Amino acid sequence: MSALWSNERARLLVGIGAAGLLLFVVAPNVLSDFRLNLLAKFICLAMVAVGIGLAWGRGGMLTLGQGVFFGLGGYLMAMHLKLADAGPDGVPDFMLLYGDGTVPAWWEPMRSPVVTILAILLLPAGLAALLGLAVFKRRVRGAYFAILSQALAAAFVILLIGQQKVTGGTNGLNGFRSFFGFSLADPVNKEMLYYIAAGTLLVMVLTVRLIMRSRYGELLVAVRDQENRVRFLGYDPALVKVLAYTVAALFAAIGGALFAPVVGIISPADVGVVPSIAFLVGVAIGGRATLLGPVIGSLAVSWAETSLSERFPSFWTYFLGGLFILVVAFLPDGLATVGRLRLGRRSSSDEPAGPDTSDEPAPADDEHDEATATAGRTA
Amino acid sequence: MDALVSQLFAGLSLGSVLLLAALGLALTFGQMGVINMAHGEFMMAGAYTAFVVQKVVADAGVSLLVSLVIGFLVGGLLGLLLEVTLISRMYHRPLDTLLVTFGVALVLQQLARDVFGAPNVDVRAPAWLSGAVQVLGVGVPRTRLFILALAVLAVVAMALALKLTPLGRRIRATVANRDLAETAGISTRATDRLTFFLGSGVAGVAGVALTLLGSIGPTLGTAYIVDAFLVVVVGGIGQLKGAVIAAFGLGLLQAGIEYSSTASIAKVLVFVIIVAFLQVRPQGLVAVRTRSLA
């Protein structure tokens, strides 16, 4: 036991060392400023993927609405950056152009960097916790949860676009000059932003590793595979799920918060239904339930999209769509698990748990209306 | 009064569009538990079918009627193809079908772009559908009435088919209890395929109908898919009745809020109301209480 433990620890240290070397030494030296900044953007997206890996891969919650939390984090950060650029008591440029030239009261707290960071860490996670409690307590799950989360993303975008005076509408928030006092035009600061993003991603991956290996991590998998069985062991599965969902939301929010200064814009186009699903693509291809699959998958897809789509826009869509279809259909554990020996039957999505009801009476053949005939077989 | 009546019609009309879009889903998602994100693209295929048919059949009226039939077949065959190649392997993984069919949707959209070009195309409405008729003192567009009628017809046809035909009985038996149906000599595989064919076919019909109202482009389906799923979820799984009530309910709600505020606010409010509603009734409007654990 102890040998295994130290062995595992050695592997962990080697892993951290290798990732650190790659992210902090190799990448900055090999890549140009432009490419490094691009990598920083991909890393921000990968943060969302890490959270999805936890919530979906380990927890079975297929969330099609992570864009909401990503967007909340991004917009909160962007609000601060806009206010900081405007100076004390200043009004952000777009409000002067499109609004009535005054800063709404709910923007004001974001003038403070401390409040902003707290808000980024607490608001989206808090919202996720509330939403999760409401939804999971009512045992809304599986497809219902997925569709609901998607509707949430759709509503969020319409709201953002419609409130142009305070959200910048379709243009979103952009044109940031500085990041907590550091000029964003300076390549050195952009590089530092990259380091922050890379460090944050590393911390997130390690956090997920801790979670996956904790008792809670085991419980989460149990809830994913047999939610009702867990309930009949005396746990409240809703609480188990809420925690993972909240962590995923937190990661997405942090990703969004760093995305805004790295890319220089956060707009509804980054947070809607389609980007929300796009977050899943890398996770699925990489391997949803593994530790590194989501990160590597997400980074790889982002990279491939940038380098392939400009040359073959049409081919790229077929390629990505095709790969996605094949992986999900025939390799549900993703490319990360290719070649790994699979033990036992794998039920990756949340099948109805618990008993099959074989002594339920067969419904009468045709007397009743459809009501009786259509029972059963729901997710 | 006029405003009330015309809004009532606007709501019913929107409801009938939602219903047409959701009806196929009520079958494939509701009865089979398959979350087909490519459903919208089957509608898109139906719409392009109308476009192609009109190239061949000059008369707009004839081509519309022909398109309804061919659109059904095109949608149905696409669905059948999808079922046989992918979905049949994934019945025990409903969430993965969602993702796979999303991938299929992406590919189909790109295919439409490459085949028909990115710009929208137009399908002419027949003369007998142009203009409005007076109903209760309000001008109602004939196209809207046509779609309302089509939606009602489709629902009635599907309900009757499920209830009266041997196929319908097989579908219901399979849905109710797969193993028992199997032992009773029903080929559940064939039944699955037929169900999927029917559901996707209805999507094709919906697509043809939509050419009367809006644009025909590669992304036509994406505008409807979220709403269509919400109709099925609100209506209650496996329930034609629920889907009908939900579609018209949501249509009236959207139109009502839109009239007194704006379309954007209406859309957001409707979403919020749906989320709140599902808090109260997670099983939807019309639910079958069973021991299943959904």
Next chain:
Amino acid sequence: MTRTTRTTRALAVSSGALVALLALSACGSRTDDEASGPSAEGSCVETDGDSVKIGFLNSLSGTMAISEQTVRDSLDLAAKEINAAGGVLGKQLTVVGEDGQSEPTVFAEKAEKLIKSDCVAAVFGGWTSSSRKAMLPVFEDNDALLFYPVQYEGLEASPNIFYTGATTNQQIIPGMDYLKEQGVTKVFLVGSDYVFPRTANKEIIAYAGANGIEIVGEEYAPLGHTDFSTIVTKLKGSGAQAVFNTLNGDSNVAFFKEYKNVGLTAETVPVVSVSIAEEEVGGIGVDNIVGQLTAWNYYQTVESPENEKFVAAFKAEYGDDRVTSDPMEAAYTSLYLWKGMVEKAKSFAVADVQAAADGVSFDAPEGTVTVNGDNHHIAKTALIGKIDADGLIYPVWESDGPIEPDPFLEGYEWAEGLS
């Protein structure tokens, strides 16, 4: 042992973030440290050889590809023509094309790539306001040039952007002028819910207030909205004599079909649209929109030798069934304007081009256009057009000569306090 392990690990994981933060404070430069201009390191544009690189950045995939592909086509045509005629300052143009994927962030990313990695002398492209807003800081920070070819909502003037499409006083206001001339006193506003329609309508309302026109309704539909029965019902009941339409994309199709179906026609209640050009007419269906009005600065039917040449060249290049439209023409013109600026400055350097820009003019297909050196927009003539049964748009009214660009509407009394 357990304790120590955890501590070690915690240290290891947090060190990364810590190092990054420390490094940031150590060698980052504070904004207030120096007022240094961003282009400290200088541009990397190669002008020594016999060619010079320029960048075309348009969406070739995604929802905007429909429109932006046509702009790319006419840019390519202009580049080809210029090269055939000897290039710019004797140098052939090498085009680096990029796909903006209809996403603002991608536009920002690709713009940076074109400037920093490809070292292009100027970038041409962009369509949506959000793509332009996303690119603006990139061009300003790197002191590079963008030529933006689409009519937009105004209220912007960057030294690093040349706006070759119309600003509001060259399109929206002439549209209202026309309606006023026709004796219209009640106007209904319908638009997509985003920045252009909202800004345009704000200006229209101010204009209407000053010109005795009543705005009888103002409705916005979410982007991609496809059900217009409620909005059209409101419109019909409003007593409007004309409609000013700033709807975008697919929504136009649903709107006009609904419009026609409730029995409204161009004769009874005309619609002035500002986002429907020649290539959109086919998708909406000529039947549904014939006789309706548009406000632009160019139509394929403009009669001039320059336009005949442009249309002929375009059709020869891309096929007889293709049409030309305002944004395409503005893009085509933008490349020639840049050529004019460079040749006047005898330099490709950004500062030289900016300095030389004022007064550069070009006999464009739409008529003669002239660059305004103060706001980097161009003076152009406004044309109200009517959609004909052949799918083309024919001018029915034009402004008295080119209108000076006024993106902030400073020359209009009624517009005071708008921005």
Next chain:
Amino acid sequence: MTTHPATPAPDEGAQVQLDPQALEAVIAAPGERFRHDYLEVRGLRVEFDGFVAVDGVDLTVTQGDLRFLIGPNGAGKTTIVDAITGLARCSGSVQFGRVELVGKPAHQIVRAGVGRTFQTASVFDELSVLQNLDIAAGSRRGLPTLLRRRRSVPEEVEQALETIGLTALADSPAGVLAHGQKQWLEIGMLLVQDAHLLLLDEPVAGMSHAEREQTGLLLQRIGEQRTVVVVEHDMEFLRTFASSVTVLHQGRVLSEGTVAQVQADPKVVEVYLGRGAGARGSATEVE
């Protein structure tokens, strides 16, 4: 409808054995603890969309009793278990240890000492045997404990592993276990979960003869201290191990008593061998 999936029974000579000695360690607690635990069901009624699955059932099972519920398909056996454990909505009264269970959420019913197994063995396939038991043992753990990894095997889990003879397979994924082993694992989970009322739904389905024997003995021993209700079709198993039997038919209690009393009841004979046998296709279940 076939009730038993045709799962091959594990090899007869399998090394896996139940270990009654270890059981003693698990349930060594003084019998006092269970003294006042008895299940009292009154007027239980479950309705599915107009169909009455359970109609006014009364049931009393005391500590030390090993009660079997039998009846043809559709009699409502599993539904009763579902209702007691909060899975199916019901009306009436279910009390265990004088605590009313009806209306409580499932996880709280479990915390009141009620444990159950499912017809199709439902263990967490992807988790190891050890992890399965550890989760079962841990519903009262706080968040700080949950968020740490398991440093050692809890004592009751170790003993349960021995009891169900899976010590050697502790680190294998539960998914690879043979059918019978999964059933045992479920029973093990009930033990570590410290359930005072055990509701077992067809615990020996798919087991070999030897395994049934062992399981029966195990249940008998557990039943001495705790309240055990078994839903079972296997008549031979029932005859060997049941201390009392309740026969259900069409949602009602048809007969109740010892095995001999029930078998002699003409109503039971009628239901099982009369029209019921052919129509329901359950003749095989009666032997």
